Each structure stands twice: as structure tokens, then as C-alpha cells.
Amino acid sequence: MHRLAAGGPCNTMDLMSAPQLSGETLSKLCQYDTPTVCNVIELFGVRPQTDGYMDARIKACFPEMGPICGYASTATFRSALEPWGAGAYGTLDDQLARFGEVPGPPLVVVQDLDSPTKSATFGEVMASTYKSFGAVGLITSGAGRDLDQVRAVGLPCFADGVISSHGYPQLLEFQIPVHVGGLAVYPGDLVHADQNGVTNIPGEIAGQVADVCEEFCAAEAVVLDYCSGGNVTVEGFSVARQELGRRLQALKQRVQGR
Secondary structure, three states: OOOOOOOOOOOHHHHOOOOOOOHHHHHHHOOOOHHHHHHHHHHHOOOOOOOOEOOOOOEEOOHHHOOEEEEEEEEEEEOOOOOOOHHHOOOHHHHHHOHHHOOOOEEEEEEEOOOOOOOEEEOHHHHHHHHHOOOOEEEEOOEEOOHHHHHHHOOOEEEOOEOOOOOOOEEEEEOOOEEEOOEEEOOOOEEEEEOOEEEEEOHHHHHHHHHHHHHHHHHHHHHHHHHHOOOOOHHHHHHHHHHHHHHHHHHHHHHOOO
């Protein structure tokens, strides 16, 4: 869990709690949908079941692109007003230079500070730039545009809507805690997302989640296989459901060390 000292200085490197996972482990996480990842996180009992995921405002722009998993590279953004004191603002170059501060492939997470959102946070140029510098996706509380072109770029994006203009786009700060879709996101958080939504993966269990996903799916198959097998009965379904419950309880006890 993240902890910030009240009133104390915020060191962004101290906020990076997720361990560096191997490329193989990250690829394995991408084999599973985000609901399965959420279900597995619940087994570990490390947080309330209503915590750790973004709300319904954040939707996949390209649901067909499938799951992504990467480390949050955060930023704040606004576009409703002309720049004032522009020398104090960051630039896209500054943001790219800080991608290396996260422990693995960056997943850009941007909080739009305008309320309501005035203009698009990203479009074709920004998406192309992020992908060329190794980003696996982009998540914003703001809006997107150029969706046909961004789809062609192949960068999975998540947003709260679509707006045709970029207004006065201004990147402000980088690698700070942000709030997107009701979720606090810290630099270096391990984030998993697909067409169902976005969740973070707690650092203390990050290395175990992919393997447990495999076991979780095998347990669910008991009921799914029964339902797809034909000639179902309430009695037979009850037996399959109880077996699923038994397997999940055993898995829960094992991952929690009981």
C-alpha cells in the first residue's frame, strides 16, 4: 500500500512500489482479461473488494485491442485556458525523458485538470510518439480524438469521451500521484487494462498474480464446462458450483498462507 507522510515532501521514486517483473510475466498477465485479474487480487485479501480499479467513466477507445499491462508514467494536463507562465510547464519532450523512471514498459496515465473536460488530451501525433518510445497504452480522465488514426497506430487508449479539438493543450507535471476514474495512480504502479476497465495490481503480490490467474481459470472451468456440456440439471449444476467454491477456497487459503 502507498503511504505519504502528512505535510512531508513527496519523492516520486519512493512512490514506485511495484517490483520489476520479467517480460515473460508481463506477457502472461496480458493473456488474461482484467476481470480475471481483479478476481485473483481478491483472493489475496490485500485490499477491500471495492478498491483498486477505475470507475465506469474510463472506457476503452479500442476494445478489440485486448489486455495491456505496464507501469504508470503519470502526468497532469489542461486545455481550457491559454498558457500562463508557460515556462513553468512541462513539455512532451520532458515527459518522454522520464519514461525511464518506471521499472518497466510505461503505461501513460494522464489526469485532465479541467472540469468539465474542454478538449482532447491525445490524438494521432501524441499516440504515435508514445508508442515509438515504448509506451504500451494511454489512460486519461480526459478525452481523445483522431480515433481512426490512433487505432491505426495500434496504441490502446482509455478515456472519458471524444472531443474534436485540442484546445490549448498543456502538459503540466510528471511522475506525481494523479486521480483518474476515481483511482489514485502513483508513478510506477503496475496497471492492467482491457475493454472491461482498468485496475492496478498491488506490488506485494504482483509477481504471483499471473500464475494464480491460470489456476483461477482452471477452477472456473468446472462450472463453465458443465454449462456448455448439454443435459444440464439443477442438481448437476449445484455439484459443479460447489466444486468451484471448494477449489477457490483452497486457492485462497494457499495464496494467503493459511
